[in-house]
Amino acid sequence: MTIYAIIIATLTFGAIFSVLTLSLNLQYARGGMINFGTVAYFAAGAYAYAIFTQEPPSGLDQYRFGFDMPWYVGFLAAGVASLLFALVTGWPTLRLRGEYLALTTFAFAEVFHSLLLNERRIGNGSVGLANVERPDPTTLGMSDTVGYALAAVVLMLVTAFVFNRLLKSPFGRTIDAVHDDEIAAQAVGKDDARIRLQVFIISAIPIGFAGALYAMITTLVAPAMFTAEVTFFVWIALVLAGEKTIVGAILGAMALVLFQELVKGVPFETVRGAQIAASVEEIVTGILFILVLRLRPWEKLSKRNAS
């Protein structure tokens, strides 16, 4: 039963964060764009979902809009919100390269976080939007946790499939061309700025959907849930399992969430035990990260497969 719970939690949250690593993989490993603001697109999706499905404000609520629409409308709105946010942030920033782009996207994410926190008319400020509407998987004859784990895995697989097809298409080869040699790509008539913006926008859409699913699972959206920690978690996951491959992006996120679940899988019956486990978790995560980067197991694996 413990193993079952660990598997379900890993699949649910691992798959959601995999969608983010897949998108980051497309932007960074293939598009050459360092995005340190991933969490903002995730938050845009989650908030859009909550606002579209939330009832209009009443009583102590301070948010201005709640459209009380069905979950699927909110889900679509999440993708659109993330797309629009990518368009707004991508257009001025994608002329930048390397660390300048990284810092600018990070700044955009911080500005967005600050806006959600301080402008209470968007989503109740630090209180957030609670009791977020969500579909009930039990109507399909499956348990709640299994239903959402399945939904997360489906979203992850669809994202992986679409990105895989995209990268294998002529458009994918154009992305690689722009990434490998921008001047050469321009010389054969490719508009590199436009292609980079397209990649940025396309990769943001599934992040928005993942945000909506995250809001359904947590039933709460609040600024405290969308901090830079999420961005760094996704980056660590991407680096951990090796860049450039879709499988690697998925495995990295899954492995990180699995590790968290394994540490927490042991039930503690004393306060001291739980305190020690909580402290040890972050230390061990750091040590493991250093070891994996030092030993680079994925490189050995690919060499073994090649031979």
Added chain:
Amino acid sequence: MNTISRKLRNMTAIAAVAAIAAPSFAAADVTVGVLVPLTGELGEFGAIVAGGVEVAVNEINAAGGTSCGMLRTVIADTGGSAEKGIREATKMIETEGAVAILGPTSGVMVALVDLAKRRQTPIISPYAGTITLDELGGDYVYRTVGSDLGDGAAAGLWLTEKGYKSVAMLVQNEESTISPAQVARAALEEANVEITDYVIYNPGQPSYQAELVAVLANNPDVIYLAGGQESGVTVMKEAAVGGFEGEWLLTADLAVPQIFEAVDPRILNGRAYVQLAEPDNSLPAYQTFAAKMMMETGAAPGPFAANSYDMAMLVALALEGSEGCNGEAINSAIRDVTVDGEMVSDFAAARDLIAGGTNIDFEGASGPLTMDESGTPAGSFLIMRAEDGAWVSEKFYPATVFE
């Protein structure tokens, strides 16, 4: 062939690790989840809450347990994160079979409302004063502490009674600090006390000089500081450096003894007051609890310890008062054991009365626990002042003051 044997070997190793990781269930019959922040800004409170629950569970089990069996607790850290809270609560319910979840903070509590109702597992908090729960609470969602609205009313009342002419309000940008501050502000305005500044600041900054410049320029008699432990400490130090010589009214997050290690006691002694939801220390039930706490832990009860003790008591008595041994049964009886019955404060006595068919009105260590529609009891509040590096009682406001 080698590949197959390697795979088998790997799978055996994974199975062995999984077997080690799998918990061995204790021979207890009823499991209660304790979901608290043991890390992060509220880590100090989480340990106090878990400790309060532990004292109650020990007492219940020493008295022979409930009619459903002995109580067992499983404890997990949320770090104050809603996502972690949901993951841990789900695991507690599904894997450990927890019949109730005790101890979440405001943000986690709000995120767990839906889960509690779907899984028919009551969640109870000893310190989630959030006004969001004034609307969402009441069914499977309970508190043993008053709403933040009462917190603000108490602060406003004390500041007015103390006779301050001018008050500056520095409020951390969090719901748990903003909502009581708004109530306190309204009370001060009604009493014609000058509010020199009302500043909402974001926590996590290395310095709060920008916020303090305007506040200190107006030289208020007192600064009402509704902040967390990290930001509050920095604000007080920087205000002292900036020449502030007035007094402080701090909110509950800063009521911990550790504050005297983080801030120079000269800044606090004789000048700082703290306001928190606190039981009536003169109640026999509280004194009995405090003695037990002292005996088991060697320390006096910390903030919300009595409220935490009461959560576990309510769960145990609700199990006694219902016909089942699950969350649904607890939810059906939890209100009944705190209203319209014989007043009782001891678990064993209450259990015997219930077994004899007598209705009980359990008065906990934190005071009367009769709940309103939102599953919240009326709160009592205490103002403490800093004296010789410790907090000592200054003024107690019973719940009746705010009715």
